[in-house]
Amino acid sequence: MNTNIDNFNSVRKPKIFNQSASFVEGWYWVLPSQSLFVGEVKPVTILGRDLVVYRGQDRRAIILDAYCPHMGTSLAQGKIEGNELRCVLHRWKFDAEGICVDVPDLDEPIAVKAKTWPVAEQYGIIWVWTGETPQQPLPFVLDWENQEFDFTLGGEFSINCHPHVLLLQGIDTQQINIVYKLPLKMVLEKQELNQNAIIFNTITNINSKSFWLKLYRRFFNSSLSYSICYWYGTTSIITFGNDLTHLHIIFTTRILPGGKTQGQTLLMCKKRQGMFGKLINKLILRLGKRISDRLLKNHDQILQTMRFYLKNPIKADLSIIQFINHLERQKPLTHETWLLPREKEREEEVREEREKREKWRDELVND
């Protein structure tokens, strides 16, 4: 039976979900912190926009638009001087706010600014906010407050499908129950943390004959929690375990031209003290790495050839519908320009007007 639940309209075309030309304003991963040394500048293309990222002597990571505001030279070829970046061509120098602070041919620098973007560095990753001012913190889940973590980076990956389609596999309970042959019946409950974050969770009692689950029950207790928290529809934090042991597997993604996913895996668990605690965490994180690799490998084969749509949802698809609806209520930006779709249309109108005016002037001159 078809069911049109949670105001889902399977006919209306989504503006954000599974679209390659738009994305949600938010925090996106750029590079692992360890891959950018002090005094180094690198080119990166994030969500279609060319940027440079550099690290000055104060160790702060700075992100600017890639091309010099003077004549368009790539700033990735520039040189770091202290905490500032000097363009390689005419040697104009820009500070960490993008302000031009030196023009060698002039006594005073002119009032020019390279476009900079808000940057954060946490969990071993450099992140960029794709708007003027961050409206939300970096992705987190509620029980992270006032906690210290051990973490390790997993691999970088790319998969031939849209990030939304990849990440919603974590709430596709039909698939989880059937494909993974889980002996646990999974029913998810949703909670919206804020405009950009939604969490789905379940606590399941273990009544299984499976050897591993019986072993688990012997050492811990009979319940196992599973939750998945989405930020901007492109970072998912999967948490499972019990009160003593929680493992967080984070897949943070962004879309590549053509609709592919480029992602980075991150594993986290609460910090433990002492040699024994460190050893336990090392094992948990290593286990997490293996699980995350396995999840990606399993999904890769299926998603490569999938053409996603949801024409005939059933009740078990409710979480997917809630995820899509939550995503559609967020602020969409256009790939490459990072502007609101309306702003992009306005820019095109202005360009057309300018072209018309130039044509009119040319005709006047030729007359």
Ligand code: FES
């Ligand atoms: S192009 Fe960069 S200073 Fe001229």
